Amino acid sequence: MAVARGTIHGIVGENGAGKSTLMSILYGFYQADRGEIRINGERVAIRHSDDAIAAGIGMVHQHFMLVKPFTVLENVILGAEEGASLQRSAAKARGILGELAETYGLEVDPDMVVGDLSVGLQQRVEILKALYRQAEILILDEPTGVLTPSEADHLFRILESLKAQGKTIIFITHKLREIMSITDTVSVMRRGAMTATHPTSEMSVTRLAELMVGRAVELRVDKTPARPGAEILSVRDLTVARNGTERLKSISFGIRAGEILGVAGVAGNGQSELLEVLWGTAAATAGEVLLKGAPLDVSRGGRAAERRRQGIGHVPEDRHRHGIIMPFGVWENASYGYHRSPSFTSGPFSLPGRMKDAARELIETFDVRPDDPLLKTANLSGGNQQKIVLGREIRQNPDLLLIGQPTRGVDIGAIEYIHREIVALRDQGKAILLVSVELDEILGLSDRVIVMFDGRISGERVIEETDENDLGMLMAGVDQREGKNVTASKMG
Amino acid sequence: MSQLPKWADSFLVPLLSVLLALVVSGLVVLAIGENPLTAVRVMITGAFGSTYNLGFTLFYFTNFVFTGLAVAVAFHAAQFNIGGEGQATFAGIGAALIGLSLGETHWLLVLPLGILVAFLFGAAWAAVPAYLQVRRGSHIVITTIMFNYIAAGLLVALLGNFLKPAGSAAPQSRTFDEGAHLPRLDEVLGWIGIEAQRMEGNIMFFFALAACAVVWLLLWRTHLGFEIRAYGHNEKAADYAGISGFRIVMLVMLLSGGLAGLMATNTVLGQQHSLVLGFVEGAGFTGIAVALMGRSHPFGVALAALLFGALYQGGAELAFEMPAIPSKMIVIIQALIILFVGAMENIVRIPLARIFMFVQQSRKA
Numbered sequence: 001m002a003v004a005r006g007t008i009h010g011i012v013g014e015n016g017a018g019k020s021t022l023m024s025i026l027y028g029f030y031q032a033d034r035g036e037i038r039i040n041g042e043r044v045a046i047r048h049s050d051d052a053i054a055a056g057i058g059m060v061h062q063h064f065m066l067v068k069p070f071t072v073l074e075n076v077i078l079g080a081e082e083g084a085s086l087q088r089s090a091a092k093a094r095g096i097l098g099e100l101a102e103t104y105g106l107e108v109d110p111d112m113v114v115g116d117l118s119v120g121l122q123q124r125v126e127i128l129k130a131l132y133r134q135a136e137i138l139i140l141d142e143p144t145g146v147l148t149p150s151e152a153d154h155l156f157r158i159l160e161s162l163k164a165q166g167k168t169i170i171f172i173t174h175k176l177r178e179i180m181s182i183t184d185t186v187s188v189m190r191r192g193a194m195t196a197t198h199p200t201s202e203m204s205v206t207r208l209a210e211l212m213v214g215r216a217v218e219l220r221v222d223k224t225p226a227r228p229g230a231e232i233l234s235v236r237d238l239t240v241a242r243n244g245t246e247r248l249k250s251i252s253f254g255i256r257a258g259e260i261l262g263v264a265g266v267a268g269n270g271q272s273e274l275l276e277v278l279w280g281t282a283a284a285t286a287g288e289v290l291l292k293g294a295p296l297d298v299s300r301g302g303r304a305a306e307r308r309r310q311g312i313g314h315v316p317e318d319r320h321r322h323g324i325i326m327p328f329g330v331w332e333n334a335s336y337g338y339h340r341s342p343s344f345t346s347g348p349f350s351l352p353g354r355m356k357d358a359a360r361e362l363i364e365t366f367d368v369r370p371d372d373p374l375l376k377t378a379n380l381s382g383g384n385q386q387k388i389v390l391g392r393e394i395r396q397n398p399d400l401l402l403i404g405q406p407t408r409g410v411d412i413g414a415i416e417y418i419h420r421e422i423v424a425l426r427d428q429g430k431a432i433l434l435v436s437v438e439l440d441e442i443l444g445l446s447d448r449v450i451v452m453f454d455g456r457i458s459g460e461r462v463i464e465e466t467d468e469n470d471l472g473m474l475m476a477g478v479d480q481r482e483g484k485n486v487t488a489s490k491m492g
Numbered sequence: 493m494s495q496l497p498k499w500a501d502s503f504l505v506p507l508l509s510v511l512l513a514l515v516v517s518g519l520v521v522l523a524i525g526e527n528p529l530t531a532v533r534v535m536i537t538g539a540f541g542s543t544y545n546l547g548f549t550l551f552y553f554t555n556f557v558f559t560g561l562a563v564a565v566a567f568h569a570a571q572f573n574i575g576g577e578g579q580a581t582f583a584g585i586g587a588a589l590i591g592l593s594l595g596e597t598h599w600l601l602v603l604p605l606g607i608l609v610a611f612l613f614g615a616a617w618a619a620v621p622a623y624l625q626v627r628r629g630s631h632i633v634i635t636t637i638m639f640n641y642i643a644a645g646l647l648v649a650l651l652g653n654f655l656k657p658a659g660s661a662a663p664q665s666r667t668f669d670e671g672a673h674l675p676r677l678d679e680v681l682g683w684i685g686i687e688a689q690r691m692e693g694n695i696m697f698f699f700a701l702a703a704c705a706v707v708w709l710l711l712w713r714t715h716l717g718f719e720i721r722a723y724g725h726n727e728k729a730a731d732y733a734g735i736s737g738f739r740i741v742m743l744v745m746l747l748s749g750g751l752a753g754l755m756a757t758n759t760v761l762g763q764q765h766s767l768v769l770g771f772v773e774g775a776g777f778t779g780i781a782v783a784l785m786g787r788s789h790p791f792g793v794a795l796a797a798l799l800f801g802a803l804y805q806g807g808a809e810l811a812f813e814m815p816a817i818p819s820k821m822i823v824i825i826q827a828l829i830i831l832f833v834g835a836m837e838n839i840v841r842i843p844l845a846r847i848f849m850f851v852q853q854s855r856k857a
Contacts (some may be wrong), residue, residue: 305734
């Protein structure tokens with residue numbers, strides 16, 4: 001791979017294609033077995049991140065490497081202090097930060113505590129850190145995953161100005177639209193190899209997707225208009241407080257049978273709390289939830305088993321931490337959560353034979369690969385793990401399915417499949433609550449959308465009457481059609 | 493990353509680690525000025541050389557199976573119970589109450605009651621730290637170890653003030669009457685017509701083997717075991733699946749304490765026939781090493797308990813036969829085994845993984 005100076009070079013590829021490994025080698029976390037890295041024609045040996053920094057490489061990680069209780073200034077000079085006097089390097093850094101802010105439009109108050117900053121600003125601090133260390137090459141790993149559309153736009157403007165100043169940027173993402181809009185050149189990785197490098201102007205989203213997966217993919221979800229039936233779930237004035245702060249502020253909505261309700265919003269605006277309360281693993285402080293007209297106990301946590309019995313299924317947002325037990329076999333995870341159901345038990349004993357049969361069926365129905373129920377779940381790809389979770393919940397035939405981030409960390413080929421399954425479930429007359437931070441996913445799958453901002457519903461839309469811009473504004477808390485849609489939060 | 497095949501991971505790595513520990517122990521023996529090979533020979537014959545010696549090895553084996561299983565079971569729910577010592581001590585008080593009061597009946601009555609009461613006493617002693625852990629967040633490592641001291645103090649107080657026969661200076665209860673002595677292994681062998689020399693192990697040996705099977709069944713063949721293992725791997729995922737953490741931790745710790753308590757049945761009713769100060773003699777802590785070495789698997793625990801049983805018995809013979817080697821040598825060996833098996837496993841694992849990778853690659857080529 002070659003990257004030209006002063007360009008923005010995009011790298012795309014499915015999960016596990018080797019993008020992160022490549023970047024880790026560039027930044028000195030891993031060592032390459034063979035091959036060499038040249039910067040400005042000169043061979044460099046990068047054994048440690050110090051070498052990378054010295055070579056002018058800066059990295060903005062997907063998960064920020066910041067000390068939250070420290071101020072912006074302290075974070076920037078951390079590890080790059082000069083001499084014994086902190087004050088002197090702080091004063092110097094303050095000056096440099098001022099210049100950087102002016103040159104690149106990277107304004108951040110240097111005395112703010114990082115933990116109090118928004119995610120977008122924290123990312124800015126990461127970029128400042130790299131620039132302070134005189135990085136000429138900036139690597140950004142999935143930088144927009146946590147940003148609102150407008151924050152992402154701002155980031156792109158910063159990247160443009162960095163480019164104008166002659167910096168080189170390597171931009172890793174799985175969002176093809178971003179590649180198209182910001183990069184000059186794009187490289188596609190597949191199964192650990194760089195399969196293609198092209199000027200972005202010669203590419204299209206469909207062509208890129210094909211290159212990534214190795215076959216033609218259907219990016220749009222085919223679905224007929226919804227035919228909503230009776231109301232399955234009804235949420236009224238639900239409030240959730242955690243550690244004294246209200247995470248959900250009196251929200252109300254309903255979902256009907258045969259309908260997908262999308263919940264859009266930037267991560268951390270109350271969606272996770274909503275899922276937890278509906279699923280019975282967290283307590284609500286006020287409000288009520290009705291399932292098919294009967295109230296659910298939302299006053300306490302630890303009610304997940306009860307929810308399953310009442311006909312709710314749940315594909316959790318973070319499947320690694322919640323949905324499956326990684327070291328367990330596929331067959332054990334295929335009935336996890338339903339392991340006490342009569343079909344898998346006989347008295348106190350579980351029936352491994354029946355569990356394995358069920359796992360084989362699931363593997364076949366949901367095309368899980370490899371098709372071995374005895375494999376350790378951790379050895380499967382993210383997409384196949386997600387198929388196990390989704391398949392497991394769907395097979396229990398729930399009336400209501402809660403789905404959080406169904407395609408997070410899932411490769412394109414599997415996304416296509418998972419989306420089709422969700423729509424098929426809707427067509428069987430199930431009610432589906434879909435929480436996703438991916439606007440494309442919300443727009444492609446939902447019949448109706450509510451947008452969450454700061455624990456409230458900032459707007460509700462029928463899918464035909466909205467678009468990315470409209471939802472993007474709602475995600476930032478601005479309703480452009482004030483008055484047209486009356487949402488519950490405004491009534492309360 | 494390179495991975496080892498399962499059999500190598502569960503057998504080869506611990507085996508090589510133990511060998512490494514023994515080699516280092518040999519160096520210590522050499523430093524004392526004795527011949528390590530002679531020492532090994534003395535230890536092996538000391539542990540297995542005669543029926544009499546074997547009897548002692550099996551007696552220690554039984555203790556370590558119970559305390560090892562106690563630690564292993566708790567490990568599966570991610571609870572580190574290092575209070576086996578105290579749980580066994582408290583259970584000993586229960587076992588002694590049975591021994592003292594039912595001495596004029598028959599062992600057929602004493603055996604089930606001795607097992608039941610010791611189990612309940614051990615479980616009760618573990619219940620308090622378990623409850624404090626799940627409801628109050630007091631760390632179970634801290635509370636269980638503190639409960640060891642409380643149990644030890646309680647035993648001193650009981651022996652000194654109530655159980656010590658009048659006029660006796662020794663801190664132990666009176667000897668139980670014949671009816672409360674559990675049958676020794678040689679007596680058990682006698683029932684099936686095998687004449688044997690006196691063997692110090694007793695009928696609890698068979699219960700130790702049964703306990704291994706029961707724990708295995710529980711963990712891998714019941715839905716409760718499934719939940720215990722799920723909780724141990726990932727507490728949050730257990731909550732998602734509707735598994736109550738409170739229930740799992742309480743049940744596991746009660747079982748763990750109860751198993752540790754059975755060690756007291758073996759020692760108090762089966763061998764010493766009286767309640768003696770400090771009768772647990774570190775078996776609770778050895779259980780941690782046994783569980784670590786046995787990979788928290790019941791069969792691994794049985795194998796590790798046999799090794800430690802042999803080390804204890806062989807070590808005692810060693811101190812007798814080669815007086816230059818202090819009896820504390822066994823503690824050094826034990827410590828080295830814990831160090832190599834528990835803490836420094838990668839010394840063996842990483843080179844071994846490289847060898848396996850190399851073999852695999854050359855086989856492909």
